[in-house]
Amino acid sequence: MNNQKYFFSVDLGATSGRTIIGRINDNKFELEEVTRFPNNLIVQGGHYYWDIYALYFEIIKGLKEVARRGLDIVSIGIDTWGVDFVMIGEDNAILRNPRAYRDPITFEAMDDYLQNVVTKKEVYDVTGIQFMFFNSLFQLYAMRKEDNSALKHAKQILFVPDALSWMLTGEAVCEYTIASTSQLLDPRTKQLDERLLASVGLDRSKFGKMVMPGTQIGVLTEEVQQLTGLGAVPVIAVAGHDTGSAVAAVPAKNEQFAYLSSGTWSLMGIETKDAIINDLSYDRNFTNEGGVEGTTRFLKNICGMWLYERCRLEWPDEVRKLSHPELQGSAMQVEPFRSIINPDDQLFASPKSMIGAIQQYCRDTHQPVPETPAEICRCIFDSLALRYKQVFQWLQEFAPFELKTLHVIGGGSLNKYLNQFTANATGATVLAGPQEGTAIGNIMLQAQAAGLVKDIWEMRRIIANSLDLVKYEPTDQAAWDKAYETYLNITNNK
16 A cells, blocks of 8 residues: 555454554555454353453554554544443443453343333334344343442443543543444434433433544544554544444445345344334344434344354364365255254354254254254255345335345355355345455545545445455246245244
């Protein structure tokens, strides 16, 4: 990259993080990874924590590197996974490392809360958020019940990207897209709901000022400037929820698209002007999360490549040594649709053995039991594509427009077999890319804040102009339609 003006993106996932620089030049964008690092889950005293100081250290390390290289940084933006939060004390110190969403304390909290505090329908009617046991509402409820000392003494509660921005600037905000994952926010008012806050013993004053993506939070503190060698660089509230930033990077030409953010989790949805909250969305457990420019990401979480990743860890060394294309290629040689599962069955949430759970599901549903890695991999890919078809059809029922294209973004956009299966199953044209959607969206929102792009559609034109998308057209639709009937029979009768 030439010595021009750059945007600095911090993209933190649940297993790893990266710092990336990007710039826009001649109506195209360019990216370069600066640092990559693990995000380690800490297990201690029966609880799961994130190391917020380690993440802060890695951000500082990345900023030091760009200073060492003499790069001119226009601004900084941070995105992370959703729902988790950091508690700040009266003395402006972090009270303890934040609990991780996989902490076992939340396993029973959701059912307890919905039975004894506010009913499930009432919560959904306010928030439009799908029910997942680790949502912030249920984490806070569980912590209140255990008389958590950090929560008891918290002056402020900041979601993870907002907490890291606070560590850099000293300014506390509550960014809209990350707040929308909490199941505490009303998407109609775009504010945290006072009744739900009160139900867990909190009030609005505990949270920072609500801001929309593209808002400047502040500038680097003098301390951070001295640590990094940079000046008073602005920190921008991008779409703090990583999926929000990723969806902003979908290179769509118009609104008639669905997206599939494909990775450990798959998130399939549409972008709408207003939240969709009704009895049918409640019954199907769809979620309404905040998007950029006041839009709503109406979507559903699907288990995704978590199934494959967990099985891969269990296979013997000689299988794990195979590349993904080699292993997945072998799966294409075995009988299709021999064994079908519902990827979102509770059996696969956190089993001791994923291979064992898949085999047990097949036994319980009187299907051939997959034994070899190729058979298990084929079972996963077939089943994911069929689940995608089901959710895609539901989305078409909700969408106020015809869905003509499915954009696959994220790491899964490189999975040519699953992309083709998805086209076959849904009957839609699948466009794969970009892989780095989250970082691109983060950088584009910074560019918008800097006045370099006008709106989300100009962002998407620049992104489409910078990429060679891979197109997958449907084939073998009769076979996939027949397999879908089998899928429905199996999953509806399980």
